[in-house]
Amino acid sequence: SQTIHQWPATLVQPVGSPLSLECTVEGTSNPNLYWYRQAAGRGLQLLFYSVGIGQISSEVPQNLSASRPQDRQFILSSKKLLLSDSGFYLCAWTGGKGTGELFFGEGSRLTVL
C-alpha cells in the first residue's frame, strides 16, 4: 500500500533562518506531488506541484522553493524565513492521470519567531 511521510513534524525557526521540509512517498511510482500551506484560520493554499523529477510548478510567488530530486521525494525550502511563513505545511500525492483524490501526509507545523 502507498504511504506518505513528512518530517519534521514540528519546527520552530528564527526569522532569516533556512528551511527544509521533506516528503517521501512509498508504494507508488511517478506520483504527482504537492505542497500545500494552511495558515491559521484559513483554508489550504497550493504552493507547488510536480509531475516528475525536476519538474516544479509554483502557484504563489513567495520566498519558498521546491525541488524533486527523486521520483518519490519532494522538498520544500527557504533560504531566509519570514514571519509570514508560519503555518501548517502539508505534502500530498496523487497517481495516474491525477483525477483521483489527494492523499496527504501528516503535516509539518512551522513557527517562525
Add this chain to the structure above:
Amino acid sequence: AQKVTQAQTEISVVEKEDVTLDCVYETRDTTYYLFWYKQPPSGELVFLIRRNSFDEQNEISGRYSWNFQKSTSSFNFTITASQVVDSAVYFCALSEDTGFQKLVFGTGTRLLVSP
C-alpha cells in the same frame, strides 16, 4: 476562476444531533470534481468523498451523506447522529478536469460535537 465557499466557520452540536455542512462552489468548467476532507486534531487530511460534475446522485456512507446540486452549485455534507469523534475541521474542495489534480479548498468548517 474557481472558488469554494464554506460560510459556516464553526458549528457546535450535541451528540446525536444531525448537522449539515454547507459548500458552495464557482467554476466555469463543465467538467470538474468536488471533494470533502476531514481534518482531525492530529492535522492530517482524511479523504471522505469525490464526486464528478456529471454524477448528481446523492451518496450515503454510514452516517455520512452528501447532496450535490448543480443548479445551486452546492455540495453539502450531512452527518446523522453526530458523535464526539466527528469533531474536526471539514474542508470542501474543487478541482477542474485538467488531468492533473489542483484542488481549490474552502476555508473549512470546524465542527464541535459535545457529549
